[in-house]
Amino acid sequence: MAAIEHRTPDRVPTDYWAHKPVTERLCAALGVDDYESMLTALGVDIRDVRNRITYTGPPEHFLPDGRQCDMWGVPLNPGGTYASSVTRTPLSRATTVAEIDAHTPFPNPDWWDYSVIPAQLEGKEDWVVRGGSYEEFAAFKFLRGVEQGYLDLAMHPEIVHYCMDNLCRLRCEDARRIYEQIPGKVIWTWVAEDVGSQEGLMISLAHIKEFLAPYMRRMADVVHEGGAYAFHHSDGCGRDALPTMIEQVGIDVLEPVQWRCPGMERETLKELFGEDIAFMGGMDNQITLVRGTIEEIKQEVEDNIRILGAGGGYLLGPCHNIQIVTAPEKVVAMYDHAYECGRMA
Numbered sequence: 057m058a059a060i061e062h063r064t065p066d067r068v069p070t071d072y073w074a075h076k077p078v079t080e081r082l083c084a085a086l087g088v089d090d091y092e093s094m095l096t097a098l099g100v101d102i103r104d105v106r107n108r109i110t111y112t113g114p115p116e117h118f119l120p121d122g123r124q125c126d127m128w129g130v131p132l133n134p135g136g137t138y139a140s141s142v143t144r145t146p147l148s149r150a151t152t153v154a155e156i157d158a159h160t161p162f163p164n165p166d167w168w169d170y171s172v173i174p175a176q177l178e179g180k181e182d183w184v185v186r187g188g189s190y191e192e193f194a195a196f197k198f199l200r201g202v203e204q205g206y207l208d209l210a211m212h213p214e215i216v217h218y219c220m221d222n223l224c225r226l227r228c229e230d231a232r233r234i235y236e237q238i239p240g241k242v243i244w245t246w247v248a249e250d251v252g253s254q255e256g257l258m259i260s261l262a263h264i265k266e267f268l269a270p271y272m273r274r275m276a277d278v279v280h281e282g283g284a285y286a287f288h289h290s291d292g293c294g295r296d297a298l299p300t301m302i303e304q305v306g307i308d309v310l311e312p313v314q315w316r317c318p319g320m321e322r323e324t325l326k327e328l329f330g331e332d333i334a335f336m337g338g339m340d341n342q343i344t345l346v347r348g349t350i351e352e353i354k355q356e357v358e359d360n361i362r363i364l365g366a367g368g369g370y371l372l373g374p375c376h377n378i379q380i381v382t383a384p385e386k387v388v389a390m391y392d393h394a395y396e397c398g399r400m401a
Contacts, residue, residue: 057243060285060309060334062369068361068398069184069371070391071336072100074378078387085384098391102244103183108176109234113167127163130198145201153218162222165229173237185238188231188245188282190275191289192223193268209263216267224271228278235282244287245279247272247307252292254317264297269304276306285309287336291376293317295325302332312337312375313364322363335364336371339390345374345382353386354393361398372398 058065072095074082079091086097095103113127123131129146150156177185196219197205208216235242249268251257257264276286288307290297292314301307313335315322325335338360339345344353357372364370372394378387 059365059368059371060243062331062334062367064368066399068365068394069101070099070394070398071102071371071373072098072391073374073376074387075380077380078378078382078384081380081384082387085388098388099395100391101184102186103177103180104186108172110169110172111167112169113163127167128199129159145199145204147199147219148201148204150200150215151212153214156215156218163226165226165233168230168233170233170237173234177238177241181241184243185241186244186246187234187238187242188227188279188284189248190224190227190231190246190272191248191250192220192227192271193249195223196220206259209259209267213267220267220271224274228275231275231278231282235284240283242282242284244309245275245282245284246289247275247279247286247305248289250289250291251297252290252294252314252317254292256293256319257296258292261296261300265300265304269300272301272305280306287311288333293319295319298329298333302329307333309334309336309371311335312373314340314342314375316340316343322360326364326366326369330367330369334369334371337373337375338364338370339372339374341374341376341378341382345378345386345390348386350386350389353389354397357390357393358397361394365398 059069079094082098083089083091083094086094088094088097111127125131147156147159150159173187177183193205196216199219200208200215231245249272251259251264251268279286285308286306287309288301288305289311290301291312296319298310301310310325310329310333313322313325314320315325315338322338339353339356344356348356360372361370
């Protein structure tokens with residue numbers, strides 16, 4: 057809380073996210089049997105309840121070729137890691153809102169059982185709790201297809217707004233129900249949209265302001281009403297969108313700070329936006345955590361704390377999911393050094 061509120065914490069907080077094979081190798085290297093024990097061994101501060109609600113909605117269905125689908129009719133990919141590996145986008149051929157509306161109905165919050173959440177916090181009442189999430193333009197692109205989703209911004213704006221309104225409504229209600237189950241416990245809720253590539257914005261700032269920001273603002277308002285903070289995830293170089301995210305959306309934290317991208321230099325971000333938002337991430341997993349030495353990883357930990365953590369406002373973590381090409385000893389070194397040298401007061 058001290059870091060998010062720009063006060064100097066006793067030590068820099070840490071978060072963890074990685075591919076499942078990385079977690080499995082870390083558990084083996086640390087001699088622990090489960091994910092929770094691994095987080096404890098690394099000194100990670102966050103616990104997540106968003107993905108642990110129970111689905112009770114309509115049964116899953118199958119395509120003629122036997123592939124199992126999710127509630128949208130998007131095929132599940134048991135051998136894949138990212139949802140972007142799906143090969144069927146159920147709304148891609150629609151050209152009108154009426155055609156969208158005639159497809160599988162938008163999910164209903166009643167399709168999930170939220171009563172399972174309180175038990176997940178037993179014995180962890182003092183942990184930082186993450187609950188609720190939003191990244192609905194990404195969801196829209198999976199329904200329409202990535203290429204068509206971007207084309208829709210210019211060709212079918214009414215379809216974009218119709219889908220975004222329905223998707224946003226679901227996510228807002230999802231967050232409210234999580235907050236209701238554990239009042240005052242959720243500190244962190246995702247309000248994400250990936251707008252940055254490695255070199256700049258993927259879509260125009262005008263499109264961001266028209267099609268993304270208003271719905272993100274609705275979600276951020278729900279987050280703040282629930283007593284939580286809006287953590288904004290956007291990969292890559294999203295600097296040009298940051299004023300919009302701060303002023304129009306109302307984000308509290310920027311993650312993951314891919315500082316090697318042009319315009320995302322840590323010193324610049326801290327100088328321009330450090331009074332308005334906190335920063336999370338900063339540990340580069342394209343170069344440093346992959347090809348860097350242990351000493352280079354430790355140096356980056358120190359640099360991040362010195363630059364992004366000056367006066368508070370920094371939570372240390374990777375710039376994205378840690379990949380299988382990162383050795384377990386490098387991950388352990390990152391968290392151990394953050395704990396050792398991250399004491400701020």
